[in-house]
Amino acid sequence: MRWIEAIRSAFSAIMANALRSLLTMLGIVIGVAAVIAMVAIGSGARNLVDQQIRSLGANLAIVTPGNVTQGGARLGAGAASSLTDEDAQAIRREIDGVVAAAPFVQGGAQVVAGGSNWGTRIYGIDLDWFSAREWDVATGRTFDPEEVRRGDIVILLGQTVARNLFADEDPIDQFVRVRNVPFRVIGVMAPKGQSAFGQDQDDVVFVPLDTGRRRVIGRNYAKDRSVGSIFVKFANESDIEPGIESMTELLRQRHRIIGEQEDDFSIRNLTEIANTASASANTLSMLLAAVAAVSLLVGGIGIMNIMLVSVTERTREIGLRLAVGARPRDILSQFLIEATTLSTIGGALGIGLGVGAAYLVAQLAGWPSLVSTNAILMAVGFSALVGIFFGFYPAQRAAKLDPIEALRRE
C-alpha cells in the first residue's frame, strides 16, 4: 500500500473518532509543549547567566586586599590598603599567561554637569582595565598612555551616567565636575547591562588611576601607590589556577610575608564562580527537560492504549483487508502510520502550545527570547518516534491476526 493511501486512511480513522483521537493526542500535546517550554526556559536562564559572565570578562581573577588586625580587632577583607600598582606591574611582568593586570581604585561621587547632577561610582583605572574587562568606548576614545601617566583630568562616562546628565546631547568634550574638579569628557563607554548580582554596570564613571587617587577618592588610599583591587586577566582558562598560585607566591614575597603569617590579600577566581553558576543553570534546564520527557512517555502510553482498543474494535476490518490481499506488513504499516500520524499531529499542536508558553514566560521573566529550532525539531522527531515505538506493539498484534479468526469476530 502506498504512503499517501496509508496516511489518507489513517486520517479517516482518526477523524472517525475525533474526540477520542483528540484526547489521546492531548498527552503528546502536553508532553511536547512541556519539553519545548522547559528547554526554552532552561536555555533562557542559561543565556542570562552566560551573558552576565561575558559582561564580566572571561578568564578573570581578582586580587583584593586582605583583612588587617588593628589593636586585636580583625577588620574584614578589603580593610587593608596593601596592594599597589607596582604589585599589578609585577603580576603583569612575572606571571605566566597574564594578558592584563588592571589595578583600580573606586569610590562614590556626585557628578555635576551644568544644571543636573548624578550620584554614581567612580573608578580610577589604567589602560589594562579595558582589555581585562573586555570593555571599550561606544563614542569618543579611551585614555591615552600619557593621560594615565600624568594623571590628567579627563573622564569616561558609563551609558547610564551619560544618559542622566546629558540626555540626547553629545557629552564628548563637555565638562563635568567631580568634587569641584572640572573633568573633560573624552568618551562614553559601551553598554554592559546588569551584572550577575543585579547591579547596573553602566552606572559608573572612569578617570585615570592617579587622578582618582589624588583628586577624587583619596581617603582609603593614603599610601601614594596603593590601589583598591586588581583584575587579572589570563589568556586561557587553564592558566588561571597555576597563575593564582604563582601570584600568591609573588605577592607574599613582595609584601614580605613569611612562613605562617596570614596573607594581607586574597585572590578569587571569578571565572570559576561564573562557571559554577552556568553549570547549575545547565543542570536546571536538563532537569526540566527530563521531567517534560516523562510526560511525553505518558502520552506515548496513552497512544498505545488507544491503538490497542482500535485494533480490537477493527478486527473485522483487518480480517477483510487480509482477505482481499493485504499482507501482514501492510496491516503493520497501516496501524504504525495511524499511531505516528496521531502522535505527530499531537506534536504539532504541542509545538504551538510550547512556543506560546515559552514566549509568555520569557515576557514575564524579562528573559531573552529563546525557542530554538533544535528543540522544535527534536520535539517533532521525538513525538514521531513515540508514535512508532508505542504504536508498534498494537500494530504487530493487528498484523499477526489470523484472517479467518478476524473475519469471524463479532
Place this chain on the structure above:
Amino acid sequence: MALIETRDLRRVYDLDAGRVVALDSVSLDIEQGDFVAVMGPSGSGKSTFMNLIGCLDRPTGGQYRLAGTAVESLDAAGLARLRNREIGFVFQQFNMLPRVDALGNVELPMIYAGFDRRTRRERALQALGRVGLVDRAHHRPMQLSGGQQQRVAIARALVNSPSLLLADEPTGALDSRTANEIMALFQELNREGVTIVLVTHDAEVGRHAHRLVRFRDGRVIDDHRQTPVNARDLEAEAAQ
C-alpha cells in the same frame, strides 16, 4: 489443468480438547467457468474447505494448486498476493468498511494490488456497473440496503478480475427476494465466464449451481452435476 486441484487435502486442528480432523483427504478438481455449490451441515468441513481453497489457511497435509500455483508452500505474504490476484470473496455479513463510500470499498483490493488512483476509480466504477450500482457509488454502507451492500461486495470481489469468486453464505443475511436477486446476479456472472464456488447450508441456494458437492465429517460424500434452477424464473414466479 483444472483451476482448483486438491489432492488428499487434510486439515487437523490441535485444540485443548484434543485433535480434530476437520478435513480428511479431500481430492477435488474444479474447472474454469464452473459454478459449484459446496453444501453440508455445520461441522461437516465445508468452511474449512472454503478457507483452504480461499488461501486463508494452509493445509496440514496434501496438495492444493490454484491456477497452477502450489499453495501449501507459500508464506503469509505469498498467500496474501494470491488472494489479491486470484480470489474474490463474498461474505455473509458483507464486511464493508463503514467510513468509506461504495466506490472506496470496491477500490480496496486494488490498493493492495498497487494500482494508481485513476485506474482504481475507473475499474471500480466498471465493477459497480456490472452489479448495477453506479448511481450508488458515493453512498456509504449505512445508506445502502443489505442487498445493495452485497452487490457492492460482489463488485469488490470482481474488481481485480480474479479466477475464482468464493462466496460464503452470501444470501444468509438477506430476505428471500433479495437473496434471489443476488443468486440471479451470480448466474449472470457465471454465464459471463466467472468461476464461482458457493458455500451454503441452504438447499434452495444450492439449486442454483451446476455442480453440487456435499461434505460430511470432513469428507466429500456426494458430488454430482445438476440442472440449475433459473433465478430469474423464480423471480417471475414469485411476482405472480
